[in-house]
Amino acid sequence: MTARRRLSPDERREELLDAGARLFAAKPYEEVLMEDVAERAGISRALLYRYFPGKRDLFAAIYRQAADRLLARTAFDASAPLAEQLAAGLDTHIDYFAANKHTVLAANRELAGDQVIQTIISDELAVLRGRVLDATGLGEGPGELVSAVLMSWLVFVRTLTVDWLANGTCSRAELRDVCVGALLGALAPVLGPGGERAPAPAAAQVVEPDPRPAGAAGR
Numbered sequence: 001m002t003a004r005r006r007l008s009p010d011e012r013r014e015e016l017l018d019a020g021a022r023l024f025a026a027k028p029y030e031e032v033l034m035e036d037v038a039e040r041a042g043i044s045r046a047l048l049y050r051y052f053p054g055k056r057d058l059f060a061a062i063y064r065q066a067a068d069r070l071l072a073r074t075a076f077d078a079s080a081p082l083a084e085q086l087a088a089g090l091d092t093h094i095d096y097f098a099a100n101k102h103t104v105l106a107a108n109r110e111l112a113g114d115q116v117i118q119t120i121i122s123d124e125l126a127v128l129r130g131r132v133l134d135a136t137g138l139g140e141g142p143g144e145l146v147s148a149v150l151m152s153w154l155v156f157v158r159t160l161t162v163d164w165l166a167n168g169t170c171s172r173a174e175l176r177d178v179c180v181g182a183l184l185g186a187l188a189p190v191l192g193p194g195g196e197r198a199p200a201p202a203a204a205q206v207v208e209p210d211p212r213p214a215g216a217a218g219r
Contacts, residue, residue, distance in 0.1 A: 013051055016041050021062045021103070029059070029106035060116045063107050067124045070096050074128070076135030085135060086180045089128075094161060094172060101165050108162045125154045138187070146190065153183045 007015065019041040023032045034055055038048040052058040074092050076085045097104045111117045129150050132138065138146045157179045164175050 012043075016043075016048060016051055016058070017062055017065055020058050021066065024059060024062060024103045024106065025100045026102065028102050029110045034058070056111070056114060056116075059106065059111065060114070060120070063103065063117060064120050066096075066100065066103065067120050071124060071127055074131070076131055078135045078137075082136050082138075083180055083184060085132075086183060087176060089132075090157070090176045090179055093157075094176060097161050097165060098172075104162065105165060108158070109166075121158070125151060125158075128154055138190075146187065149186050150183070153179075153186060156182060 016037065020032075020037045023036055023040060032055070034048060034052075035045050037058065038045045041048070048058075052061065070093065073096075074089055076089060078085075080088075107117050107121065129147065132150055133147065138150070160169075160179065161175065163169050164172075170178070
């Protein structure tokens with residue numbers, strides 16, 4: 001018989017998160033049982049409950065880790081046009097959501113009212129908003145308006161992507177293109193053609209008064 005590996009608490013926790021993540025990605029939330037996670041990790045249920053008091057606690061930890069990993073993979077190339085940056089970022093997120101369909105649906109549907117899960121989602125959206133603002137320079141103009149539009153857009157993207165996962169409402173390419181077009185359209189008042197920032201209006205020329213007495217200018 002092979003002896004069980006001795007793991008530190010942190011290593012054991014990572015092993016449990018990995019086992020749980022695989023199960024939640026493969027099955028709907030309600031079909032994943034804590035005993036299944038324990039069995040997959042090769043430990044007793046009692047030990048699993050020492051690390052995670054319940055299934056929601058385990059799922060929340062898995063979702064937090066997944067959000068951190070997704071953010072680590074999301075980067076924006078500040079040298080590229082805005083539309084290209086948005087498309088690249090969306091590709092990364094759509095690929096992740098598709099590969100973890102059941103996990104994403106659980107977080108946004110079955111556990112939509114869970115405060116911990118919603119905090120994780122809100123934190124993720126806030127980081128993404130900051131990265132887009134920094135990479136594109138959109139925050140340099142009417143910052144509050146653009147920031148608000150961008151957060152609303154991120155919520156729109158998440159909502160539409162969840163619907164796409166659940167119902168197949170469109171193709172993957174259509175999903176990405178609609179999302180890119182939605183933001184470019186919303187920001188049209190502050191962007192020029194092709195998603196580039198519109199040039200600032202030229203400053204009005206100030207004419208200095210002639211200091212000489214009236215009638216002296218022509219002498």
